[in-house]
Amino acid sequence: MARAYLKAMDQNLIPDVVGSTDHVSATGSGERALLPALLRGWRRRCPNCGGGPMMAGYLKIRQSCASCGEELHHHRAEDLPAWATILIVGHLLVSGLLTVEVNFAPPLWVHWAIWPALTLGLTMWLLPRVKGMTVALQWAKRLHGFGDRRPAIE
Numbered sequence: 001m002a003r004a005y006l007k008a009m010d011q012n013l014i015p016d017v018v019g020s021t022d023h024v025s026a027t028g029s030g031e032r033a034l035l036p037a038l039l040r041g042w043r044r045r046c047p048n049c050g051g052g053p054m055m056a057g058y059l060k061i062r063q064s065c066a067s068c069g070e071e072l073h074h075h076r077a078e079d080l081p082a083w084a085t086i087l088i089v090g091h092l093l094v095s096g097l098l099t100v101e102v103n104f105a106p107p108l109w110v111h112w113a114i115w116p117a118l119t120l121g122l123t124m125w126l127l128p129r130v131k132g133m134t135v136a137l138q139w140a141k142r143l144h145g146f147g148d149r150r151p152a153i154e
């Protein structure tokens with residue numbers, strides 16, 4: 001369901017939520033919709049508008065959104081995306097490897113041909129998406145300055 005929804009969004013069959021999901025009050029507080037932000041993060045798009053790309057390269061987060069101007073430099077993703085990616089890939093690959101070994105018992109060279117390449121490919125594919133979701137989570141929960149709309153005290 002979620003995969004079909006994401007694919008349809010990527011093909012522009014489903015319009016993204018129009019405008020910002022940031023319902024900010026004058027004090028800088030207020031709710032931000034978490035699920036749309038996470039889906040936008042998965043697509044490596046701005047968590048606020050979904051229009052502009054979140055990343056300037058493979059993993060580098062842009063200073064701000066080119067579409068809506070939302071500042072993205074507040075993020076502190078740190079090691080969470082790498083940790084979460086290892087957690088996900090490890091569970092998938094180890095369970096896959098054990099399942100193949102128990103059911104088919106292929107020669108060792110088959111394991112060497114499959115699992116390292118699959119590990120590398122899945123990790124490279126997943127890491128920027130998990131990082132996008134991490135930044136989107138921080139944005140939605142107003143962490144690390146994402147929610148600070150108060151004027152600076154001079």
Ligand SMILES: [Zn+2]
Nearest residue numbers: 046049065068
């Ligand atoms: Zn934006």
